[in-house]
Amino acid sequence: xxxxxxxxxxxxxxxxxxxxxxxxxxxxxxxxxxxxxxxxxxxxxxxxxxxxxxxxxxxxxxxxxxxxxxxxxxxxxxxxxxxxxxxxxxxxxxxxxxxxxxxxxxxxxxxxxxxxxxxxxxxxxxxxxxxxxxxxxxxxxxxxxxxxxxxxxxxxxxxxxxxxxxxxxxxxxxxxxxxxxxxxxxxxxxxxxxxxxxxxxxxxxxxxxxxxxxxxxxxxxxxxxxxxxxxxxxxxxxxxxxxxxxxxxxxxxxxxxxxxxxxxxxxxxxxxxxxxxxxxxxxxxxxxxxxxxxxxxxxxxxxxxxxxxxxxxxxxxxxxxxxxxxxxxxxxxxxxxxxxxxxxxxxxxxxxxxxxxxxxxxxxxxxxxxxxxxxxxxxxxxxxxxxxxxxxxxxxxxxxxxxxxxxxxxxxxxxxxxxxxxxxxxxxxxxxxxxxxxxxxxxxxxxxxxxxxxxxxxxxxxxxxxxxxxxxxxxxxxxxxxxxxxxxxxxxxxxxxxxxxxxxxxxxxxxxxxxxxxxxxxxxxxxxxxxxxxxxxxxxxxxxxxxxxxxxxxxxxxxxxxxxxxxxxxxxxxxxxxxxxxxxxxxxxxxxxxxxxxxxxxxxxxxxxxxxxxxxxxxxxxxxxxxx
Amino acid sequence: xxxxxxxxxxxxxxxxxxxxxxxxxxxxxxxxxxxxxxxxxxxxxxxxxxxxxxxxxxxxxxxxxxxxxxxxxxxxxxxxxxxxxxxxxxxxxxxxxxxxxxxxxxx
Numbered sequence: 001x002x003x004x005x006x007x008x009x010x011x012x013x014x015x016x017x018x019x020x021x022x023x024x025x026x027x028x029x030x031x032x033x034x035x036x037x038x039x040x041x042x043x044x045x046x047x048x049x050x051x052x053x054x055x056x057x058x059x060x061x062x063x064x065x066x067x068x069x070x071x072x073x074x075x076x077x078x079x080x081x082x083x084x085x086x087x088x089x090x091x092x093x094x095x096x097x098x099x100x101x102x103x104x105x106x107x108x109x110x111x112x113x114x115x116x117x118x119x120x121x122x123x124x125x126x127x128x129x130x131x132x133x134x135x136x137x138x139x140x141x142x143x144x145x146x147x148x149x150x151x152x153x154x155x156x157x158x159x160x161x162x163x164x165x166x167x168x169x170x171x172x173x174x175x176x177x178x179x180x181x182x183x184x185x186x187x188x189x190x191x192x193x194x195x196x197x198x199x200x201x202x203x204x205x206x207x208x209x210x211x212x213x214x215x216x217x218x219x220x221x222x223x224x225x226x227x228x229x230x231x232x233x234x235x236x237x238x239x240x241x242x243x244x245x246x247x248x249x250x251x252x253x254x255x256x257x258x259x260x261x262x263x264x265x266x267x268x269x270x271x272x273x274x275x276x277x278x279x280x281x282x283x284x285x286x287x288x289x290x291x292x293x294x295x296x297x298x299x300x301x302x303x304x305x306x307x308x309x310x311x312x313x314x315x316x317x318x319x320x321x322x323x324x325x326x327x328x329x330x331x332x333x334x335x336x337x338x339x340x341x342x343x344x345x346x347x348x349x350x351x352x353x354x355x356x357x358x359x360x361x362x363x364x365x366x367x368x369x370x371x372x373x374x375x376x377x378x379x380x381x382x383x384x385x386x387x388x389x390x391x392x393x394x395x396x397x398x399x400x401x402x403x404x405x406x407x408x409x410x411x412x413x414x415x416x417x418x419x420x421x422x423x424x425x426x427x428x429x430x431x432x433x434x435x436x437x438x439x440x441x442x443x444x445x446x447x448x449x450x451x452x453x454x455x456x457x458x459x460x461x462x463x464x465x466x467x468x469x470x471x472x473x474x475x476x477x478x479x480x481x482x483x484x485x486x487x488x489x490x491x492x493x494x495x496x497x498x499x500x501x502x503x504x505x506x507x508x509x510x511x512x513x514x515x516x517x518x519x520x521x522x523x524x525x526x527x528x529x530x531x532x533x534x535x536x537x538x539x540x541x542x543x544x545x546x547x548x549x550x551x552x553x554x555x556x557x558x559x560x561x562x563x564x565x566x567x568x569x570x571x572x573x574x575x576x577x578x579x580x581x582x583x584x585x586x587x588x589x590x591x592x593x594x595x596x597x598x599x600x601x602x603x604x605x606x607x608x609x610x611x612x613x614x615x616x617x618x619x620x621x622x623x624x625x626x627x628x
Numbered sequence: 629x630x631x632x633x634x635x636x637x638x639x640x641x642x643x644x645x646x647x648x649x650x651x652x653x654x655x656x657x658x659x660x661x662x663x664x665x666x667x668x669x670x671x672x673x674x675x676x677x678x679x680x681x682x683x684x685x686x687x688x689x690x691x692x693x694x695x696x697x698x699x700x701x702x703x704x705x706x707x708x709x710x711x712x713x714x715x716x717x718x719x720x721x722x723x724x725x726x727x728x729x730x731x732x733x734x735x
Contacts, residue, residue: 003717006644039648040644147713
């Protein structure tokens with residue numbers, strides 16, 4: 001029996017035409033799935049009425065044994081086969097894992113692709129496979145709720161996720177048999193859930209700057225977004241991947257331990273009892289001003305003030321991260337129009353108070369902070385799957401860092417600039433640098449800096465089979481295309497011969513989230529250096545070309561057209577230019593030297609011109625020349 | 629002629645109207661389509677048309693065009709939960725048979 005939902009006027013679906021879409025918040029600790037019913041986003045609970053699904057998968061020898069709450073129960077008894085927090089590993093390289101994987105208890109093995117795999121009793125398992133299990137479980141929950149197959153899903157990812165991490169998330173969905181309508185940034189999803197995109201439309205596109213404060217169990221993220229003409233632009237992200245509500249519990253548990261006069265090395269059972277007591281005390285203090293505690297044979301009172309003194313240091317850390325992100329974004333505290341609280345740990349009233357104090361603004365917290373991201377994703381999915389007319393909510397994402405190509409001299413030529421809305425396709429023409437060049441290396445880069453070496457290398461490929469031509473005659477069109485999920489494909493085509501080569505960018509895995517923000521930051525702080533470096537490189541390329549041309553000319557015509565003095569003179573000039581090219585860091589100095597070499601060789605060039613004209617004209621009558 | 633709804637349905641309609649923050653009521657209707665002849669329409673209403681019939685049900689206006697009313701007379705709108713699935717259901721005494729899924733019907 002199909003049950004009906006209320007539609008917008010004139011938009012009742014045809015029978016069997018209603019398309020079922022969900023939003024999925026694939027979290028580090030917990031995941032959720034939500035859908036839109038009669039215009040409202042709702043989280044879909046499981047049969048036991050639980051909204052959350054712990055992002056945990058337990059493996060036995062035969063394969064996956066269970067996902068979610070049941071899997072989490074194996075955590076203590078079978079930690080090596082109970083995989084949690086794999087989101088931290090998504091799209092990472094083996095090298096990354098070596099640096100931060102030590103926080104996780106698993107054993108890693110590298111596969112051929114450089115992607116880390118986790119050793120379990122069921123064999124090697126990739127983080128993508130683990131995520132796929134979680135997604136499959138959530139999709140199954142939705143299919144039961146719809147009594148129908150799923151038509152598509154919007155999956156959220158952190159704003160700082162790079163292309164590799166986004167691709168890994170998409171791969172996980174494909175593996176789970178879910179059609180990804182789009183990947184959506186988590187802070188953007190939160191803003192949509194609060195309808196900020198709609199209020200922007202109502203105020204006739206007046207820009208809004210939004211801060212999203214996301215304090216989960218184990219991670220803290222702050223994102224500064226600008227909403228303008230229906231487009232969310234990520235201005236800055238920051239946070240702490242090892243700070244969350246669990247640290248509040250630890251701080252309170254540690255206080256308990258001291259009160260109880262216990263030593264620091266507790267056994268695991270004592271540790272757990274203390275943590276659980278701390279957690280429930282924290283939750284009770286949301287509504288009451290003090291709580292009576294009874295732990296083992298100890299009794300005592302924890303007041304709200306005392307708890308504040310225990311956790312204020314941790315909150316202050318998040319406030320510092322907020323201030324840093326504001327600086328990164330170039331936005332003053334007072335310019336923030338809305339603050340949204342996301343993550344279960346923002347339920348602690350002290351957190352909201354401190355955030356309100358920082359921004360001098362009452363934060364938005366009317367929606368369940370655990371659910372808000374999934375709800376926003378569901379609203380977006382409803383539009384993308386075609387149940388709601390698209391004009392209503394045309395939400396575009398932008399690419400976070402410019403995409404470019406390496407050109408001669410190690411410079412980057414940006415093809416798609418940062419903050420361009422996606423999907424987008426842009427092309428640019430390049431040419432060969434040397435006579436008879438038959439191949440061209442295409443090096444795809446991401447970043448804001450001017451030198452290729454300061455940007456992130458995404459991929460390299462070669463265009464081969466260019467017909468031999470003089471330098472500059474070949475026309476090579478390089479097209480960059482970014483789809484709605486921010487994934488890049490690059491095509492290079494030589495236009496006279498139609499030789500083509502292309503690549504889907506599944507970037508070399510591994511770029512820390514901090515690096516991404518710092519890449520942006522660097523581009524601002526190094527703006528002047530970069531400009532100079534670029535100018536210098538350009539002159540160096542120019543110098544190289546001049547040296548090469550001159551040497552080729554001397555080799556060819558030097559004997560015939562130059563006397564030994566002239567020849568010596570040019571050679572000295574070339575040598576000077578060559579030395580200067582290596583030593584100077586002043587592009588103006590190098591430019592002057594190039595100019596003086598050009599002057600010195602002017603006469604030689606003129607003679608060569610004369611000779612070549614004479615050769616061309618020799619033996620022809622005036623008539624023939626006029627006809628020609 | 630009359631259309632009614634259960635209190636469960638009313639609760640949900642009120643909630644959705646409040647959330648939507650506009651609209652005078654909801655429209656019930658039928659249109660000729662679907663695998664079994666007719667299908668139901670359930671929509672928010674921003675402006676009722678002059679020919680519409682309005683039935684006041686508690687706090688909610690049920691709005692229906694005269695042609696649909698012929699097919700829906702005596703219908704009770706209910707809100708049903710079946711496991712994880714939930715939504716509105718037309719309990720229509722005029723229905724002779726339905727397609728298996730209940731989205732379209734015959735009178």
